[in-house]
Amino acid sequence: MQNQTTTLLVIGAGPGGYVAAIRAGQLGVPTVLVEADRLGGTCLNIGCIPSKALIHAADEFDRVRHLAEGDGSGVAMGIRTKSPRIDIAQTVGWKDAIVTRLTGGVGALLKKHGVTVLKGWARILDGKTVEVQGEGEPVRVSCQHLLLACGSEPVELPFMPFGGKVWSATEALSPASVPQRLVVVGAGYIGLELGTAYRKLGAEVSVVEALDRILPNYDEELTRPVAAALKRLGVHLHLATKVLGMNAAGDAVLVRNADDAESEIAADAVLVAVGRRPRVSGWELERLQLDMQGAFIKVDDRCATSMRAVYAIGDLTGEPMLAHRAMAQGEMVAELVAGKVRRFDPVAIPAVCFTDPEVVVVGKCPPEAGPECLSATFPFAANGRALTLSAAEGFVRVVARRDDHRIVGWQAVGRGVAELCTAFSHSIEMGALLEDVAGTIHAHPTLGEAVQEAALRALGHALHV
Ligand code: FAD
Numbered sequence: 001m002q003n004q005t006t007t008l009l010v011i012g013a014g015p016g017g018y019v020a021a022i023r024a025g026q027l028g029v030p031t032v033l034v035e036a037d038r039l040g041g042t043c044l045n046i047g048c049i050p051s052k053a054l055i056h057a058a059d060e061f062d063r064v065r066h067l068a069e070g071d072g073s074g075v076a077m078g079i080r081t082k083s084p085r086i087d088i089a090q091t092v093g094w095k096d097a098i099v100t101r102l103t104g105g106v107g108a109l110l111k112k113h114g115v116t117v118l119k120g121w122a123r124i125l126d127g128k129t130v131e132v133q134g135e136g137e138p139v140r141v142s143c144q145h146l147l148l149a150c151g152s153e154p155v156e157l158p159f160m161p162f163g164g165k166v167w168s169a170t171e172a173l174s175p176a177s178v179p180q181r182l183v184v185v186g187a188g189y190i191g192l193e194l195g196t197a198y199r200k201l202g203a204e205v206s207v208v209e210a211l212d213r214i215l216p217n218y219d220e221e222l223t224r225p226v227a228a229a230l231k232r233l234g235v236h237l238h239l240a241t242k243v244l245g246m247n248a249a250g251d252a253v254l255v256r257n258a259d260d261a262e263s264e265i266a267a268d269a270v271l272v273a274v275g276r277r278p279r280v281s282g283w284e285l286e287r288l289q290l291d292m293q294g295a296f297i298k299v300d301d302r303c304a305t306s307m308r309a310v311y312a313i314g315d316l317t318g319e320p321m322l323a324h325r326a327m328a329q330g331e332m333v334a335e336l337v338a339g340k341v342r343r344f345d346p347v348a349i350p351a352v353c354f355t356d357p358e359v360v361v362v363g364k365c366p367p368e369a370g371p372e373c374l375s376a377t378f379p380f381a382a383n384g385r386a387l388t389l390s391a392a393e394g395f396v397r398v399v400a401r402r403d404d405h406r407i408v409g410w411q412a413v414g415r416g417v418a419e420l421c422t423a424f425s426h427s428i429e430m431g432a433l434l435e436d437v438a439g440t441i442h443a444h445p446t447l448g449e450a451v452q453e454a455a456l457r458a459l460g461h462a463l464h465v
């Protein structure tokens with residue numbers, strides 16, 4: 001058994017853990033980072049990045065195919081092309097190369113900032129000692145500060161465990177071939193992002209959702225254009241429908257609808273995307289007897305757990321389980337360990353769903369903002385740039401206080417709106433008023449003009465609607 005001592009020990013090299021380690025290294029804090037798998041965690045290897053790569057490839061293929069079939073906007077633009085095909089093995093290879101480039105970059109940054117990376121599975125011995133089992137003999141690491149960043153794992157349906165035809169997102173991101181018929185269970189983030197991508201790659205896609213609407217975390221005004229687009233794309237939506245399991249032959253999914261009628265949906269593969277849960281078992285976390293909040297580790301506004309000098313961040317600590325939240329928490333904990341005074345107190349954490357059209361939510365939506373707030377929308381149908389991009393669907397919505405016009409929320413649905421998210425977050429974090437956004441010159445022609453116009457409309461004098 002080897003022994004090591006360090007100031008900060010981080011378990012898990014996802015976006016939470018690796019960012020914490022880089023920042024701690026920058027601040028001169030001796031840091032050890034333990035990772036059982038690949039640097040970058042869920043986000044870089046089997047989450048955000050590979051999914052967005054696959055979605056982009058599917059978008060490109062779909063666009064070219066529509067031009068070839070002559071039923072899309074390409075014909076109106078005078079574009080003609082012939083019989084496109086997709087080599088999915090090559091697509092997966094291209095996606096993997098992006099992942100490798102990014103995870104390699106993380107490794108280089110950790111090295112540059114003097115972080116010691118230990119490859120192996122960490123087990124807690126106590127609040128200051130962890131044992132790491134890698135390929136060789138185990139290493140016992142003692143630390144002054146322990147940071148838990150073990151992330152999350154997909155929820156499994158007990159009657160339809162992962163394996164064979166039943167995929168988690170991980171298998172869906174590295175398919176050997178595109179299944180002819182894909183059944184997706186869950187119309188949340190993963191189900192709709194990847195379900196849309198598979199439809200564009202040529203699969204016949206059916207989505208089964210237990211609730212009576214898609215993306216139930218977002219308000220209906222925002223999700224309506226997504227539902228309409230799924231219908232146009234030919235995705236079959238089975239709402240208010242329960243999955244019962246695979247049929248005896250293993251070639252169809254048994255479902256029961258709201259009227260209690262049972263039926264089968266033929267499936268060559270089934271993507272189960274019914275949520276993720278924090279990874280709190282398998283590494284003897286229970287030895288610390290930390291306070292919990294439901295399934296998550298309970299933390300305060302410094303990401304401190306109920307045990308002194310033990311911190312937790314990212315998906316282990318609750319919703320929203322998003323990479324940028326994990327990164328922001330990780331950076332803060334590193335600064336706390338280095339002696340800085342910090343709190344995790346964002347006004348808003350943005351959320352983007354990379355469907356087609358995309359959906360962005362930052363801050364408060366009208367229902368939760370309440371009667372003291374007003375809201376206004378500006379449609380992309382009245383935005384010149386959107387028309388030139390054949391992306392006239394959707395809108396930007398602003399929510400602001402009636403009394404002082406302080407902006408408390410932005411939402412948007414439309415093609416490419418993910419990139420508007422930065423402007424939304426800035427204005428909310430900086431306490432901007434409607435007048436600030438309305439009085440800012442926005443470049444023409446851009447989708448961003450719809451942001452300015454939404455603010456103008458909230459003030460009662462939009463120019464282009
Ligand atoms: P993780 O990224 O899960 O990393 C935890 C790491 O800890 C893992 O590498 C694991 O191997 C390691 N680990 C765990 N236990 C141990 C142990 N005992 N010893 C050693 N190592 C251990 N979020 C977004 O913001 N935007 C997106 O577009 C987005 N898309 C997604 C798409 C998919 C398909 C999925 C599955 C998720 C997506 N997410 C997205 C969510 C995002 O990936 C997570 O919120 C984020 O990765 C959480 O970061 P984390 O650092 O908490 O944990």
Ligand code: NAD
Binds near residue numbers: 185190210243
């Ligand atoms: P989710 O919570 O987004 O959606 C799960 C969906 O499954 C919900 O609509 C729920 O009602 C439904 N459901 C639950 N049980 C069901 C059942 N038995 N039968 C049918 N439907 C059922 O979860 P997800 O799509 O698995 O994603 C997990 C998490 O990963 C997200 O919550 C998010 O934190 C993260 N993520 C984020 C992004 C992004 O930021 N763009 C993308 C992918 C994943």
